[in-house]
Amino acid sequence: MPQESLRLIRYITKRSITIFIVVTVAVYITILIANMGGYVDDIIKSQTYIEISLNVRNNPAYAHLTSEEMKELINKLFEQEIKRLGLDKPFIYRSLIYLKDALTLDLGRAQYLTSDSGSRSVKNIILERLPATVLLFTTTNLIIFSLGLLGGLFLSRHYGSRFDKTIVTLSPFSSIPGWFYGIFLILIFASWFRLLPYGGFVDAPPPSTTLEYVLSVIKHMILPVSSWLISYSFIEVYVRRTFFLMFSSEDYVEMAKAKGTPPRLIERRYILRPTLPPILTSFALTLINSWMGAIITERVFNWPGIGSLFYQAVSIFDSPVIIGEVVIYAYLLGITLLVLDIIYALVDPRIRIGSV
């Protein structure tokens, strides 16, 4: 149907443009905040000035100059340096250049931080830290997601059972965040029983064989993963259960029951199918959120991911790294939203026929 696919293309284009604009605005706001509206420039400028004047005054080659001449020389060198750094243009102008660079993923060079391999490139620094974060939090979220789905289905089938009541009673414990349970787990298993490491990614020095390396990483992952499981699985199961229960009281489910459709088939066809899209959306968003939002968990467990990197960057005012991380995050989130939109458009007949 050409008209239908045309509508689909139009819808996707419109969404892409909207999401791109949203990402651009978000990145620009970040640039403004990360430079404190130009304040960081002033700091750099005054630092440069002090450095140059010290250099000139301590340089024996310039010792014969009068103080007037020296001042002139300092000012000349200072202006050159400012031009080299690009600080001679107004902040608004430069912020737009930053924006262009950020959006084209030209993330530039870090001011202070370096990667373990010694690179100053923001991209390298971030790429070096990303795998640790993705590994830890994807694992964690996959486990929580599966637990939520299976547990939720199980409880909705056994609504009102003792197990169901236990989960409902325990769900307030999810109001305590994962990192907080992390502290207790470290206290119990690392400090008290001395069974597991306090934190970090792998033993020091790293084991030489691959198998031992993997085992060591897994050992280090046990506590952070468990801390999130304790915190988030009860509420996940509870929310899924409630969700499934709401859908299983729909008329068409009653109808299927009346027809004598086997319960498993009802679950698959009438409960899971309509609920899966929102569940997948929430999973995708949680996952991407966790890559960025787990700064404290990473700090508690000393996990060398992008969360700890962000913390380091913020504490030493390394704006290129800060902006770089937020840009990558914004892109990831934007792309995810777009992909979800496209999938919905393909799956949901209402979007195809243009009624939404």
Add this chain to the structure above:
Amino acid sequence: MAQVWKNRLKELVTYKSALLGMGILVILIAISIYTIITIPYGEATRLWKAGEGFWIDNPRNAQPAWINFFSSKKLPETMILDTRKGGVGVTKIMIPLRENMSKVRIELSFHYDYDDFPSEINLFFTAKYDKSSPHISVYWIKPEGREIKLKDWGISKTETYYISIDNKLANKMRAYLSNKLGKEMEYEITPDIALFAVEDESILKLETVKPLKGEYKMVIEGTVFERNSDVNAKLVVYGKVYGIAGTDHLRRDLRIALLWGTPIAMAFGVVAAVSVAMLQMIIAAVSGWYGDWVDFILQKATEVNMILPFLPILMMISVFYNFNIWVLLVIVITLSVFGSGVKTYRAMFLQVKEFPYIEAAKAYGASSIRIVFLYMIPKVLPTVIPSLVLSVSSFVFLEAALAMLGLGDPLAPTWGKIIYDAYDNGALYKGYYYWVLEPSLLLVLTSLGFAMLGFTLDKIFNPKLREM
């Protein structure tokens, strides 16, 4: 309407979890009120920032005193003997000698009845003189009568003798003990152990060394060389337990921060939760009611907000601008105003907008503002209350999280700050569990209090599920 609320309240008290939650909250509110009345905020921040000099009479990293009730091994409490304050066991006499010279004799005696060694021993002098400083000799007399000369020297106007880290004394004691027992010491003995230990075979090993109980005495003999000269001494034998909460690495009484953490956490959590929910609701209602370009702009703003990572932006702002906790609160609210709640509430308002009573209001000519604030928001409010109560916990933990990153208010004593200090000073490695557990327990209680109440409210206000 009033009847409906009354019934809901009646129903609320039939749930055990709600009662428990409310009980916890009442206790926390009581603690907050007590704190605000007894320790004014200015006083609390001043004490918390006073520095080690102010807290010098407190032991470092002492556990709470009640730990002694649960343990057969009695840990020492701090003992302070001050000649300027006098009291039991403190004597000071001055005997004039020839010309302007006088002799001073100070005796400080105390009973030691604990099963562990003190954590530290310091002797503080304050001397009054113009030109020639007094000369002092310090002796230590153990319960069995053995006298040990600690040191003699001329003191300045304020002089501190850190006995615990006097290496010369430690070496002297070690030599004496090895000589007396005919065996070598198996560890580096410190003055606080040597001065209190039973001097038999047990002292040779760190595992077996134990304190000698009984009357101890410190004798300070001095000579002053001017007519108006005077010497005062204060002996502090630091314990290993202190007060109801213990102390931290800067000798500060944790009680202050634990107490003040309560009103701060409650205020931060409640104010943030209520303002965010209300503002989100107003935005959603305006967005839903006016539609069109207003709706478009507000919805795009929420999308931008969704792309911005909340915690990193908050971290950036608090590092760069170093705000105090209440400005931080405003920023937290600002960043959350366009949160995901707006979308949820907007969907509700879109339904409410079509209700007949809104039609009626329109028909009699009610203004838009009247409809939004008096007819639409009150309709949705009850469904929002449970999630509002639930969100208090997350804001309380947000404050703790910021403190954990070292980004909170630099002045305010909060629970998160204690955990941060504890974490930063290796409390978990060194086994100072009380330091982490006390603020954590309070955080957990606060969070559970609100969560239990919130979950129950959810059951009552959103009864969709009860029918099943």
